[in-house]
Amino acid sequence: MATANSWKFILDSSAWQKNATGSPTPEVVPASLLETFVPGYGPISKFILHAFGFDIAILVSLGLVLIALGTAFNYMWDAANSLFLRYLTSSVFISDDDDLFWSILKWIAAQKVTQKSRSLKAVTVFRAAWDLPDGYEDAALDKDGVFNFGKWAAQVPPQYEPFYGVHRFWHKWRLFIFKRTKKEAQNSPFIFGRPGDEQMIALTCIGRSTEPIKKLLNFIKTWSLEKEQSMTVIRRPAAKDRARFSGAWHRVSSRPSRPLDTVVLDPCEKRKVMRDMNEFLHPSSPRWYATRGIPYRRGYLFHGAPGTGKTSLSFALAGIFGLDIYVISLLEPSLSESDLSNLFNNLPKRCIVLLEDIDTAGLRRDSKSDAKSNSTPYLAPAETITPSNLAQALKAAGHPSSEEKKGISLSGLLNAIDGVATHEGRILVMTTNDPEKLDSALLRPGRVDMEVEFPLSSRKQIAELFIRMYAHDQREESFGNEQANRKLPAAGGKVAVTNGTPVSSSASPVDGKSNANLASPNLSLEALTALADKFASRLPGATFSPAEIQGFLLTRKKTPHAALDEVEGWRDSMMAAKENKNKVRSLT
Numbered sequence: 272m273a274t275a276n277s278w279k280f281i282l283d284s285s286a287w288q289k290n291a292t293g294s295p296t297p298e299v300v301p302a303s304l305l306e307t308f309v310p311g312y313g314p315i316s317k318f319i320l321h322a323f324g325f326d327i328a329i330l331v332s333l334g335l336v337l338i339a340l341g342t343a344f345n346y347m348w349d350a351a352n353s354l355f356l357r358y359l360t361s362s363v364f365i366s367d368d369d370d371l372f373w374s375i376l377k378w379i380a381a382q383k384v385t386q387k388s389r390s391l392k393a394v395t396v397f398r399a400a401w402d403l404p405d406g407y408e409d410a411a412l413d414k415d416g417v418f419n420f421g422k423w424a425a426q427v428p429p430q431y432e433p434f435y436g437v438h439r440f441w442h443k444w445r446l447f448i449f450k451r452t453k454k455e456a457q458n459s460p461f462i463f464g465r466p467g468d469e470q471m472i473a474l475t476c477i478g479r480s481t482e483p484i485k486k487l488l489n490f491i492k493t494w495s496l497e498k499e500q501s502m503t504v505i506r507r508p509a510a511k512d513r514a515r516f517s518g519a520w521h522r523v524s525s526r527p528s529r530p531l532d533t534v535v536l537d538p539c540e541k542r543k544v545m546r547d548m549n550e551f552l553h554p555s556s557p558r559w560y561a562t563r564g565i566p567y568r569r570g571y572l573f574h575g576a577p578g579t580g581k582t583s584l585s586f587a588l589a590g591i592f593g594l595d596i597y598v599i600s601l602l603e604p605s606l607s608e609s610d611l612s613n614l615f616n617n618l619p620k621r622c623i624v625l626l627e628d629i630d631t632a633g634l635r636r637d638s639k640s641d642a643k644s645n646s647t648p649y650l651a652p653a654e655t656i657t658p659s660n661l662a663q664a665l666k667a668a669g670h671p672s673s674e675e676k677k678g679i680s681l682s683g684l685l686n687a688i689d690g691v692a693t694h695e696g697r698i699l700v701m702t703t704n705d706p707e708k709l710d711s712a713l714l715r716p717g718r719v720d721m722e723v724e725f726p727l728s729s730r731k732q733i734a735e736l737f738i739r740m741y742a743h744d745q746r747e748e749s750f751g752n753e754q755a756n757r758k759l760p761a762a763g764g765k766v767a768v769t770n771g772t773p774v775s776s777s778a779s780p781v782d783g784k785s786n787a788n789l790a791s792p793n794l795s796l797e798a799l800t801a802l803a804d805k806f807a808s809r810l811p812g813a814t815f816s817p818a819e820i821q822g823f824l825l826t827r828k829k830t831p832h833a834a835l836d837e838v839e840g841w842r843d844s845m846m847a848a849k850e851n852k853n854k855v856r857s858l859t
C-alpha cells in the first residue's frame with residue numbers, strides 16, 4: 272500500500288532508478304528517453320516499484336520497441352503496397368452515372384463479400400409491389416386474415432452492400448479488390464448521396480492486364496441483364512441540378528415487362544406494329560436507311576379514348592424488344608425547348624421515347640404562324656375589357672399572355688424530334704385522346720410513320736378481358752422467376768388461352784400470341800369461355816374502355832359469377848353517368 276512515506280520515496284528523484292533490492296535497474300531504453308515518450312513515467316514507475324516491488328522499465332521499454340517496430344513495418348508495408356498497386360496491378364474505374372455502377376453494387380451485394388466484410392452499408396429496400404420477398408406473410412396476417420403491410424415490411428431484413436473503402440473478393444480463382452469511394456462535389460451543399468456527390472468504384476486485379484476485370488465486368492453485365500430480362504426500365508428527365516452531374520436522364524424504376532397478350536387489341540393491329548418495329552430494329556436496318564439517306568428513326572401515334580391501352584401497349588413493346596422506355600411529359604412546367612432538345616440528343620442508340628397525351632400539351636404555334644392563321648383578330652372594344660378578359664384581349668391583339676409564353680412551342684417540339692443525328696435509332700411513341708387536335712406538321716411521315724387506333728372495347732374484347740381476369744395464370748405460380756414472362760414451360764396437357772381462344776402452348780409472343788394463361792383450376796376453360804360470352808353479351812360494344820371494364824372486374828376479381836350477375840346494374844349506372852356528362856358538356 273502506498274503510504275505517506277512511499278509518496279516521499281516517489282518524489283525522491285534520486286531513488287527511482289533503483290529497484291526494490293537497491294540494485295540499479297537494467298536500462299533497455301534509457302529512463303530519460305522513456306520519460307520523454309511516456310509522460311509521467313518517472314513518478315508512476317517509482318510508485319509501482321515502491322508499492323509492489325515491481326520494476327516496469329523493461330515492460331515499458333519492450334512496449335516502446337514493439338510500437339516502433341510496428342510503425343516501421345506499417346510504413347514499409349504501405350510503401351510496398353503502393354509500389355505493388357502502382358506497378359503490378361490493373362484497375363478499371365466506374366462512375367455512378369453509369370448503369371454498370373449499380374449492376375456491380377447489386378452483384379457484389381449478392382456475393383460472399385457481404386457476408387465476410389466488416390464494413391457494410393445496410394439499405395432498407397423499398398421494394399416495388401412485385402418484388403416482395405416470400406416467407407414473411409404469415410407474421411403480417413392478423414387473426415382475421417388482414418394483411419398488415421407495415422408489419423410485413425418490418426420483418427423484411429435490409430440488404431447489405433459494401434460500404435466506402437476496400438473489400439477483397441475471389442471470383443473464378445482470382446483475387447479482386449473492390450474500392451468504393453465518394454467525392455464531394457465542390458461548390459455544392461453536401462447532401463449525403465445526393466446530386467453533387469460523385470461515387471466511384473475501382474476494380475483492381477493482380478497483373479499488368481485489365482483483361483480479367485473486363486471479363487468480370489462482362490460477367491456482371493450478363494448477370495444483371497439476365498436478372499432484368501423480364502423487366503422494363505423506365506427513365507424520366509433528370510432534375511436540373513442533377514442533370515449536370517449524372518446526365519439528362521434519370522432511371523426512375525424498372526417494372527416487370529408487360530406481356531403483349533395482356534393488351535387487348537385487334538390482333539392484326541398488334542401484329543402490324545410488332546412487325547414494323549421488329550423490322551426497324553433489325554441490325555441491317557441502319558445501313559439500309561443510311562444508304563438511302565433516310566434518318567434512322569421511327570414514329571408512332573397511338574390514339575384512342577382514355578383507358579384503351581395506348582400506354583400499356585408502349586410498355587409491352589418495350590418489354591418485348593428489350594428497350595428502355597424514356598417518358599417525357601410536355602406538361603412539365605420547367606421543361607424548356609432547349610431541355611427538350613438536350614433530352615432527345617442524349618438518348619441511347621435504341622430506345623422508346625414516350626410522349627403521352629400530346630394533345631393536352633398545349634403546344635403553341637409560333638406567333639408568326641398564329642398571325643398567318645388568324646390574320647384578323649377580333650379586338651374587344653376598350654371599354655368592355657375587364658381584368659378577367661384581359662388575357663384574351665391581349666391574345667387577340669397579338670400579345671401572347673405570360674402563361675402562353677411558357678412551355679413548348681410546336682416548332683420547338685418538331686426541332687427536338689427532327690434533331691441532329693445523335694438520336695438516330697430511337698422509336699418515338701406519341702399518345703393522344705384526340706388526334707384531330709394535332710397539327711398536321713406533327714403527323715407528317717418521318718415524324719409519325721404509323722398510326723394505331725385504340726377503339727372502345729368490342730364484345731369480343733370484353734370477353735377477352737373477362738377471360739384474362741379469371742384465367743388461372745401460370746405466371747402467378749412462377750412469381751419471382753425472372754424468366755416467367757418470356758419462356759413459360761409447356762403446359763402439360765392443359766390448354767392455353769389467348770385472345771379468348773385456345774392456342775398452342777408453344778405460341779410465340781412475337782406473333783401476338785402467348786402461352787401464358789391457363790384456365791382457372793376452379794373453372795374449366797369451356798365454362799370460363801361460356802361465362803365470358805354471357806358477360807360480353809350483357810354489355811354494348813364500343814361503349815366502355817378496357818380500363819372501365821377492368822375496373823369493374825377488379826372489384827370482383829375472385830367472383831366471376833358475381834361479375835356476371837352485377838354487370839347489368841353497373842352498365843345502366845355507367846351509361847346514365849355518361850349521358851349526364853355529355854349533357855353537361857353540350858351545355859357548356
Ligand SMILES: Nc1ncnc2c1ncn2[C@@H]1O[C@H](COP(=O)(O)OP(=O)(O)OP(=O)(O)O)[C@@H](O)[C@H]1O
Nearest residue numbers: 533534535536576577578579580581582583817818
Ligand atoms: N386494351 C387494353 N387491354 C388490356 N388492358 C387495358 C387496355 N386498355 C386499358 N387497359 C387497362 O387500363 C388501364 C389504363 O390503361 P392505359 O394507361 O394503357 O390506357 P391509355 O389509353 O394510355 O389511357 P390514357 O389515354 O388515359 O393515357 C391499365 O391498367 C390497363 O391495364
